[in-house]
Amino acid sequence: MDRKKIKLNIDNIKPFIDQKSLDALTPEIIAADEKIKKGTGKGANFLGWLHLPSRTDKKLISDINNIAGEVRKNKSILLCIGIGGSYLGSRAGIEFLSPLFSNKRGIGGEGVFFCGNNLNSDYIEDLLGSLEKDADIYVNVISKSGTTIEPALAFRLVYDYMRKRYDKKELTKRVICTTDKEKGALKKMASQQGFRTFVIPDDVGGRFSVLTPVGLFPMACAGVNIEELLNGAADLEQDVSKEKIETIDAYKYAAVRNALYRQGKHIEILSDFHPSLHSVLEWCKQLLAESEGKEGKGIFPSIADFTTDLHAIGQLIQQGARNIFETFVIMQASGKKAQIPQLEEDIDQLNYLAGKTLDYVDSMAYRGTVQAHTTGGVPNMTLQIPERSAYCLGQIYYFFEISVAVSGYLLGINPFDQPGVEAYKNNMYKLLNKPR
Numbered sequence: 001m002d003r004k005k006i007k008l009n010i011d012n013i014k015p016f017i018d019q020k021s022l023d024a025l026t027p028e029i030i031a032a033d034e035k036i037k038k039g040t041g042k043g044a045n046f047l048g049w050l051h052l053p054s055r056t057d058k059k060l061i062s063d064i065n066n067i068a069g070e071v072r073k074n075k076s077i078l079l080c081i082g083i084g085g086s087y088l089g090s091r092a093g094i095e096f097l098s099p100l101f102s103n104k105r106g107i108g109g110e111g112v113f114f115c116g117n118n119l120n121s122d123y124i125e126d127l128l129g130s131l132e133k134d135a136d137i138y139v140n141v142i143s144k145s146g147t148t149i150e151p152a153l154a155f156r157l158v159y160d161y162m163r164k165r166y167d168k169k170e171l172t173k174r175v176i177c178t179t180d181k182e183k184g185a186l187k188k189m190a191s192q193q194g195f196r197t198f199v200i201p202d203d204v205g206g207r208f209s210v211l212t213p214v215g216l217f218p219m220a221c222a223g224v225n226i227e228e229l230l231n232g233a234a235d236l237e238q239d240v241s242k243e244k245i246e247t248i249d250a251y252k253y254a255a256v257r258n259a260l261y262r263q264g265k266h267i268e269i270l271s272d273f274h275p276s277l278h279s280v281l282e283w284c285k286q287l288l289a290e291s292e293g294k295e296g297k298g299i300f301p302s303i304a305d306f307t308t309d310l311h312a313i314g315q316l317i318q319q320g321a322r323n324i325f326e327t328f329v330i331m332q333a334s335g336k337k338a339q340i341p342q343l344e345e346d347i348d349q350l351n352y353l354a355g356k357t358l359d360y361v362d363s364m365a366y367r368g369t370v371q372a373h374t375t376g377g378v379p380n381m382t383l384q385i386p387e388r389s390a391y392c393l394g395q396i397y398y399f400f401e402i403s404v405a406v407s408g409y410l411l412g413i414n415p416f417d418q419p420g421v422e423a424y425k426n427n428m429y430k431l432l433n434k435p436r
């Protein structure tokens with residue numbers, strides 16, 4: 001069966017980079033590809049994500065679906081506790097696939113609420129306060145290290161709330177921990193209390209863990225078809241293993257970004273024209289920034305939601321400092337068709353658009369923006385997403401993961417660590433008088 005594939009279009013790069021400079025990068029791309037496939041590059045002990053799509057155990061998928069089924073049965077609310085790579089991927093997936101105004105963020109109306117991604121009293125108090133008294137609650141606390149302070153404190157507060165609502169047996173059934181197989185405070189607590197657990201593999205780092213139970217379980221609870229998601233990622237995994245290096249879109253994306261970086265374009269704007277893509281771009285932003293930004297190097301990723309942001313940062317993109325490039329992430333087909341009505345009196349003079357859909361106007365806004373930014377000196381490319389499906393979402397995840405691995409090696413850094421994240425933590429712990 002011919003499946004709908006995401007596609008990268010780099011035609012608009014031509015005025016800014018000639019083919020020769022891109023071709024000149026091919027030996028470096030080949031070397032990066034070899035490092036990834038042979039596991040000979042920096043951080044090679046964190047390459048477990050590479051074959052997750054094709055090698056995820058069927059038993060694990062069925063365990064995830066079974067517990068998710070239990071959560072979904074009573075239309076329970078899932079409180080999903082995690083930060084960084086431990087929540088951005090599942091939030092992206094759920095928001096990409098759910099109806100936009102389902103407050104309870106689930107495809108079938110079930111609720112998945114995220115917390116533990118900040119240290120804000122209003123956030124957690126308002127969240128717990130908003131839960132209806134008779135709502136059925138489950139908790140998924142996710143932390144690879146099992147020691148991160150934001151989710152750990154959120155869990156303590158949520159646990160205290162749950163204790164007041166459920167007896168010990170019910171409470172134990174309702175907490176599912178996703179963490180390391182043996183290390184960390186969360187694992188210890190899960191074993192002591194008898195909470196059910198999912199394991200994050202040792203060789204998969206946080207921001208590459210969306211296709212482990214970290215992402216799969218919350219998404220399954222929201223009704224995402226996780227087999228389809230993995231199928232989408234697996235098809236890209238297969239392309240990467242079989243296709244010629246020069247034809248792999250994710251590698252082209254890495255090459256173009258790197259060529260632009262070498263020209264002094266140090267800021268990438270990831271732009272969407274569809275609200276369901278916002279959180280997907282948030283996930284990309286973290287993956288790209290935490291993987292590349294080290295040793296004084298890296299492209300600074302930022303996000304723009306268009307057309308909204310054309311009325312905010314559009315001016316800067318068009319005429320500000322020329323140190324930026326842009327990656328449009330475009331949804332090709334909307335499920336709905338909001339048709340512009342004909343008004344006999346034409347009070348707003350918009351009858352020239354009557355009969356057209358809003359998406360048609362949006363697509364012209366996209367084309368107009370591409371032209372404007374190209375002539376304004378902003379190199380740009382477009383990742384085309386055929387539809388809002390789990391299959392396409394799986395491809396998006398794998399596309400950015402493999403691409404940033406290549407790109408990290410092109411920069412000469414380890415794309416799989418994040419030593420800089422410790423700096424704020426160490427200062428904060430000192431200020432909090434954390435016992436050693």
Ligand code: PA5
Pocket residue numbers: 083084085086142143144145146147148151205206207208290418
């Ligand atoms: O990508 C990463 O490694 C980080 O963003 C982590 O996911 C984040 O810091 C949370 O870590 P942990 O899952 O250990 O709580």
